[in-house]
Amino acid sequence: MAIKIAFAASPAPVAQTARAALIGRYGDCPVDEAEVIVALGGDGFMLQTLHNTQDIPAPVYGMNRGTIGFLMNEYRESGLLRRLEQAEEAKINPLYMHATCVDGSTHxxxxxxxxxxxxxxxxxxxxxxxxxxxLRMQELVCDGALVATPAGSTAYNYSAHGPILPIGSDVLALTAMAAFRPRRWRGALLPKTAKVRFDVLEADKRPVMADADSRSVLNVACVEIGSDPLITHRILFDPGHGLEERLISEQFS
Structure with a gap:
């Protein structure tokens, strides 16, 4: 029996062309009827697709029609059904962000x-x-700080010299960016159940923005962050190229 596939693509011409070719070969169905969602684009589009389909039980299989494609599989038009049948699944929980702004609004x-x-x-x-x-740190003077999941530990977190976390670890990375005081403090490893709160000091003089996967909130006064165990994203990878292997390989590249 054929797998019911819903194809989604970024606006990039190369992704749209790929979507048309794949639909011509494998057909297409509405997202809410799909057994698998195939996302065509880069990592940014993959994150967007996962957010947009978080209430749909179907897993997401990405094929790279973007730049880096850490969360994506190699693009090939042929053999897709077999690849989907053999794919390995990774399950990840997102972080929640509750931000309160200087003006009292919440996001x-x-x-x-x-x-x-x-x-x-x-x-x-x-x-x-x-x-x-x-209270763990009275005052961190820095360009910023972040809390990353294992799935996101090779992204902004790694660029800020944070640790790469194994995908199955029940750990979050708290990483500082360009810390001035304490000068050598780069962050901490926290249990996945930890609830982190940042309070912005001198918010009027030193404005701070908060960002959750490129969704930004300006002029925050405090931000609470934690893992949301009630939401699980399912991502499919080709055998031997799953998130666990990619996270290990990244550390030896």
């Missing part, structure tokens, strides 16, 4: 890779960090 978002706080002005940010309601 919520989910992030598969990371939630980051970034200075939004010429001066460094000043952040107070609490974990599970306990």
């Amino acid at each position: 919520k978002a989910l992030a598969i890779n990371e939630v980051s706080l970034l200075r939004a002005g010429p001066q460094a940010a000043k952040l107070r960090i609490s974990v599970d309601g306990r």
